[in-house]
Amino acid sequence: MPPKQIKNRDQYLRASFLYQAAHLMGGVDGGGAGGECGEASALPLSRFYVSQMRAVARKSVIRLDPEIKRTMCKRCDTVLTAGVTCAAVVENLSHRRLAHADVLVHKCMACGLAKRYPVGRNREYVPHSGRAVVTAAGQAHGKQNQTHKSQTRTQKQEKQKQTHDQTERRDKDVQEQQQEQPTIQQPQRLAKR
Structure with a gap:
């Protein structure tokens, strides 16, 4: 079965590209194009990419993730x-x-x-x-946060597995009980001649 087609896939791809370009030009990576172009010339370009991304999302009625919204200034698109x-x-x-x-x-x-x-x-x-x-303190905190997420994920998986096992056991018990009970057959009526 083929995967479900995403509505407005092109718009999602364009918005994602513009967001990544804005971060690169904004100097989030600490180097690369943001560092080479210089702060004075890269920030206006970054702001332009953010405004374009918002325009694409608004035009195609795409809801931006709150995590993405929190990384952009609403007033000046920085x-x-x-x-x-x-x-x-x-x-x-x-x-x-x-x-x-x-x-x-x-x-x-x-x-x-x-x-x-x-x-x-x-x-x-x-x-x-x-x-x-990326800082030394941030890396340590990120690892703790990541392990906490993985622990909660494994706990959820274990709980799902337990409930699945319980339902399987219950279904198996019901089947066994049905097999053990003698079946009562209705007496056949003889046709009148």
């Missing part, structure tokens, strides 16, 4: 990179400094727009744009 094009700060505006009231604030250095993400009690939360930056 690719947000922690420490490079945006500042990340944890704020707590509650009167008593409650732990569950912590908010991660990403402030665009180009236009000053601030995005707020509730962090709360989860101190290990790292937004998508923070994961893109």
Whole structure:
């Protein structure tokens, strides 16, 4: 059976290409074309690619993933990179400094727009744009996060396997009970002659 065809596949491919090009020109990779072209000439090109990607998504009615939206400034279309094009700060505006009231604030250095993400009690939360930056601390955190995801994935798989095994056992027991029970045959009626 062939795989399902994706609607608007060309638009998805174009949006993906523009997003990757914007990140490359924005200097997220730390080298490559972003470093060679220079910051002054690469950032406007990066912004242009982001605006084009948004236009393609809007025209073809494609919903962008929230992880992708969080890496772009809504106001000036800058690719947000922690420490490079945006500042990340944890704020707590509650009167008593409650732990569950912590908010991660990403402030665009180009236009000053601030995005707020509730962090709360989860101190290990790292937004998508923070994961893109490769540092010694980030690598260690990324590995922990990755192992946590793989552990939850294996736990889900084990649970699914257990429920599958239970249903198989129950079906097998029902079949055995049906085989053990004698079948009662209806007496045949003799036709009147």
